[in-house]
Amino acid sequence: MDLVWQVCYLENGADTAYIPAQVPGAVQLDYARAQNWDDHCYGTNYLQYKWMEDAFWRYKAVIPALTLAADEEAFFVCGGIDYAYDISISGRVVYSYEGMFTPVEINVSAFACGADVLEILIHPAPKREGADADTSQEASQSCKPAVSYGWDWHPRLIPLGIWENAEIIVRKKKRIAQAELRYTLNDALDIAHIRATADFTFAANGTLSLQLFDPAGCTVLETSADACGMNGTIDCTLAIPLLWWCNGHGEPNLYTYRLTLTENGETIGIAEGRVGFRRVRFVMGEGTWADGDAFPKTRNPAPATLELNGRVIFAKGSNWVNPDIFPGTITHGTYLPLLQTAKDLHFNLLRCWGGAIVNKEAFFDICDELGIMVWQEFPLSCNAYADSNAYLNVLDKESQSIIKRLRKHPSIALWCGGNELFNSWSRMTDQSLALRLLNKNCYELDPLTPFNYTSPLYGMGHGSYVFQYTEDTDVFGAIQAAHHTAYTEFGMPSICASEEYLRSFIPADEAYPLHDTPSVAAHHGYHAWMHPESWLYQNTLERYCGKPADLADLIRQSHWLQGEGYRAIFEEARRQKPYCGMALNWCYNEPWPCLANNSLINYPHVKKPSCDIVAAACRPVAASARIGRFQWVAGELFAAELWMLNDSYDAAFTGTVRASIIVGGVIYPIGNWDFTLTPNTNAVGPTLRICLPETDEKSFTLCLSVDGAPEYDAQYTLALKK
């Protein structure tokens, strides 16, 4: 049953006027609503929220009068409160905690007369003593996601409040308190050894039954065991389980189970859930053991290739960030279109980056259903999280809550300590106790899912996030010169999806031409990252595309570079298979409208044109060209090495690729290549060359067409200059 919440901030320790509160939500949104503020996403409106991060806030709600039967009890149940808080009932503190990822349950049976008030005192956002003010360093002694302290695509805006469902629930005193179904698969993957466990709220003396239903809903297993005492266990086996497969490799088969506790024929409790049978490993890419033969020898690279159900999977995907500044507003409906699009882009892996929140259950439910694997990081990013006992204590509890909640999801393919922690800007090391603690908790609670300390590990590559790397090198050349086991982050900036979208959050007087004005900078157009031109990089656009005619032209230029840049990286990473096992661009989505950044999708779900190009680059089977650079000179000799990319274990056929260029509407054939494709193996063809015509055109198109199979065709739009 829902509660009617109010909230206020405290001034000198005293409550100010209470305002209606939306739960789940955030105190900032409640306050803004009460004040009739404009959208925080518009212009620089977010700045007025700054003071709120340092205030205490108090929620209150009357516990309703309940008529509880003798065999019933009432609980206040909440999925998560952000961030540090004390819960009181009628003035007496009953529970205090630090951390947003651990659910709360409080027995309120004694306070259900309609007169008692539940209060939750929210502490100010945590800030490490000694940290540089208003930087994400402030997050480095807490489990508060660092991103909200300010990032190159996230304003400084730190949500606080009840961010998951909170309600009063009346339950039978005698019930199943919690249940879980765990399994291991034999080496041949044709037998699942299942252990179902249930904890009871009382000493049972009955029977625990398990029913297992296959993806079609048919009962495939029914068994039961005596349940005497506070818990019950059922061990059984399922022969030839339908395995859970990721996108592009099979069906994401999900079974459902029902555990029923009965005593003397009476049903005492039922627990239900889903299970996907899969075995996931993080293995060495082919050839990575051959690295580094010279003495003195250092180690070989760390594993960076996913193996699902015994099959090596080339992981294609992206870095998922929080889809809203305020996680309390996120629902199933927030996630669904974003994840459906990820599937449409042929993605099979999302890296849930450690700077952001650990997502709500709906995210993982949908990933389970769509066959999208999840690389899940703990909330550590780009900081030196020091080994203080206070921090380790919070991290211990929060990480256990996260692992226990998520380990049931077959989509969870990899645990990871956090983002870029072993790099110079973070300065954590293999010795950091926080990371060793996370290893311990993952080992104890979910040992068969891989665990990494951080990304990148030795051999993996992160970055860069530019189209032009050096005076002479663009992203085409840079990625071809790189040699990594996985590309776990690579960015390609662009302006937002459309002029209309831009004008929805940038005031008219700042909209064009774009300069380093307050709203443009706030929405990451300038000074967002290391370079003052980031992320708009109008200088780069002008270098490759010339001066834009207008805003629409600027947007067209920007999308062109983002699209071809992302295509160049995704396809080259695939060409480096099997040494390379992974290509994840930075980033997929964004938490508010970014004027410019590296995302594929604008907030909340507005696709940039590069989505179509990335989808093409990630097709299981696709023609591809290895092209040395983006910009060519009219009259010079153009060269492209032909490839057929193949991540499919089913695709094996022969065919012919015909290559041509189109310049100014004229088609110039370059040559053909007869290829033979074998499963999950790329084929490399000849390098074809053609002299580019003398022309004033600013671009030309390389077309690869596959005889009789246009679904594998590819087109590259490249820059031309005189």
Add this chain to the structure above:
Amino acid sequence: MDLVWQVCYLENGADTAYIPAQVPGAVQLDYARAQNWDDHCYGTNYLQYKWMEDAFWRYKAVIPALTLAADEEAFFVCGGIDYAYDISISGRVVYSYEGMFTPVEINVSAFACGADVLEILIHPAPKREGADADTSQEASQSCKPAVSYGWDWHPRLIPLGIWENAEIIVRKKKRIAQAELRYTLNDALDIAHIRATADFTFAANGTLSLQLFDPAGCTVLETSADACGMNGTIDCTLAIPLLWWCNGHGEPNLYTYRLTLTENGETIGIAEGRVGFRRVRFVMGEGTWADGDAFPKTRNPAPATLELNGRVIFAKGSNWVNPDIFPGTITHGTYLPLLQTAKDLHFNLLRCWGGAIVNKEAFFDICDELGIMVWQEFPLSCNAYADSNAYLNVLDKESQSIIKRLRKHPSIALWCGGNELFNSWSRMTDQSLALRLLNKNCYELDPLTPFNYTSPLYGMGHGSYVFQYTEDTDVFGAIQAAHHTAYTEFGMPSICASEEYLRSFIPADEAYPLHDTPSVAAHHGYHAWMHPESWLYQNTLERYCGKPADLADLIRQSHWLQGEGYRAIFEEARRQKPYCGMALNWCYNEPWPCLANNSLINYPHVKKPSCDIVAAACRPVAASARIGRFQWVAGELFAAELWMLNDSYDAAFTGTVRASIIVGGVIYPIGNWDFTLTPNTNAVGPTLRICLPETDEKSFTLCLSVDGAPEYDAQYTLALKK
């Protein structure tokens, strides 16, 4: 009280004739003694032991008649049994275990009438199913040290039996079962927060008292607490503890403590022990955060520099291996001279390599006393230890026993999963559950001592183990071209210490000239490592030194190359400080007489001449020359860059180095360098050059002499050719 042991092997499941057994010892040694066999170290005698590894063996001893008072009980207590075994009393199995590092205690009070027989059935040496026969792969599913399955300096000879003390002990029923003193130091290192804990065998109702004595024996702390129940705890603080320092940096201060349990004024139990207060960290070397700026970025190197009590220590030392094939024969007297020599060589760190046993207590006691830090590996080496439940279960117990036993020693500076596990010849990875388990156990039981998965980690260098690297490159050039955070293994082979020593284990007809004959090969003269000439490498000796006149000349040549080779590496590693934090040669000692190998000391404690050179290279302050190669041509321009190496935090002075060469007894001055030395910082001087005289001499000497301070002088003997 000692037991009188007998042992026999089993044939078709039945005991053969019992023979006297020495405990601690090994079944092989008992059998050889009974058969009057010659020394297993001589020639190829070890071959006749081969069958014993596959036999079951049974020890037996009569439990003596004991008159136990009502408040007493008797225990069979044993420090360790090698390897898998069942303990029976009068035919009934009372205990079974796999693993040599976990002590055993069995209450035998009910069997102390003089008629009961204690039997220990020793299982055959463990061998992984499917492993290549007679290779160290066989050790990869057990905690049996891999070295005894055959190594390039260890014969195939797998000890079995009772390898630690075993006795009957009568104890009071009411006693302290175990006690421990743990501490943490504050950041300023001037307060030790001490927690003393004691577990009792009964529910006490008395007082637990703690006395702490400083290194001079003076009482510095006395306190007590109520002890009610099965255990007692005392928390207290010690101000300004004298810290434990390693060799070269201060005194290895050791305190002693006494815990006394009293009830009603009566002393019930006393536990005593030692403690050294120190804080050890594994940190990033200066400059290592600046590595790898190019995009895509991988991680920065792993930490490889020790920090002791807030002071960065350049670690100089060696790789310690088992000092005997049969660990049961090792005593305090085995360790003491070896460790005293390590101190004399200015070593401050020994890496106890994962292929060998975890040493007995005496080893760590002496290291504590001498200020030698220990890098302690678990028993994993050069294999893929797979994630089977059976293996993980053994490793879990054995590693816990090891950590709990050793964590009290201040000398324990680093835990490490094992040797070369992340390299292509081992093929374990960051995902290996065995390593994640070790990380977890170290975190839980000894979190403040650093832990590494293996060596080398990214940035560290292992190898090589040759004088000549390529046609054009010797070790001088190779190490100068290397750039590592630590040199954790580097070898330089030589023949054994002397002709007399050689003739003590090589039959006369094989002694000279040395060919690939059975005893020469068995003692690692040929085909020991990757190259057929290893470890004698007579071809290398001839290349640099010419044909030897006789055995004595061959030995002289070999020691010359080993000495100058080791000097080149130790000094160059020191020159690469502070980026580089460590120089550990492979290896220090050996378990039996090696005709040739990389050790500094022959079995059991016979120093090779290179010991003196390594001692000189490791002096806290020393003149040094960076010389591009070992062999020079008469008449060419010789060059040497002058250095003053300084690892001392006390040394700060100015001085003058005078460089000269001596060729055929004639001194040729090259030049002088006025240097200024600051604490713990090397000084680099000019490169001096001189034209080498035309001469027929085969060597010349570079002399560096420091005015008024001959203790810093250095001499290099280099090769000359026409």
